[in-house]
Amino acid sequence: MTYSDAYLRKILGRTKTIAVVGVSANPVRPSYFVARYLGLKGFRVVPVNPGLGGQTLFGERVFADLAEVPVHVDMVDIFRRSEVVPAIVDTALDRWPALQTIWMQIGIQNAQAAEKAELHGVDVIQNRCPKIEYQRLFGELRMGGFATGIISSRL
Template identity: 75%
Template sequence: MSDTDDFLRKILKRSKVIAVVGVSMNTVRPSYYVARYLSLKGYRVIPVNPGHAGKTLFGETVVADLSEISAPVDMVDIFRRSEAVPPIVDQALAHLPTLKTIWMQIGVEHAAAAAKAEAQGIDVIQNRCPKIEYQRLFGELRMGGFATGVISSKL
């Protein structure tokens, strides 16, 4: 399925629990501020990063990998290199039947892993950011520093 606005909007509305694979504890990293934004929008964000397992982020305990999550997961958001995607998708598929979406961040794509997930009935988004799409589709781009209508060379 193509990533139409209606398709993306449907995914963002139906998702409630998002596991973010590759989330950073560093507040200036995109994986941190995307996960934080999603948590502030009411999503339950489960942080996944083996280097920070056991720490707390956004009120949740960081887990080493998806196999450690016992809660139902609606979406897996992947902040890893494309070559790391196949085993992540394999772990994500263990969360069927609640898993509905695998979302690969900007710059992350893997056709074979996407096809495997889609064959299991999972919606797959590649090379996009849920934070940017949420802001774009729900009228919040101004809050994200985009399309402010102000042109200036002054800081």
């Protein structure tokens, strides 16, 4: 899957609230540091994990199920196996008719779920990480030794 930088920038630029499905409370897990990073960048992160329901993570209540989230979200970021993605997408589409984005993390793809979401007018990203894309597109990966291809005059 190929996504233009303009498309990814548009998605990240319009997104304000992200439900992170499968978030972990373990700081060494990718789902933890991705969610934490996105929160530090100004996104509201709503954590979703059945094993952590009712706890607090990143200053937000953790919800056991996506259907329990009481606020509107713009993006659902999925850290779950590819085979469970269709059920997550169904719940998200039922819960938020104005949902803008379904984002499946690195290694996660489901063509059936992606097609269904797109038929509902939802943008879909598969096999990518919003943290990595945000860093790459907004010139932050250079500090980690990565060449972003983006020229910036920021110090």
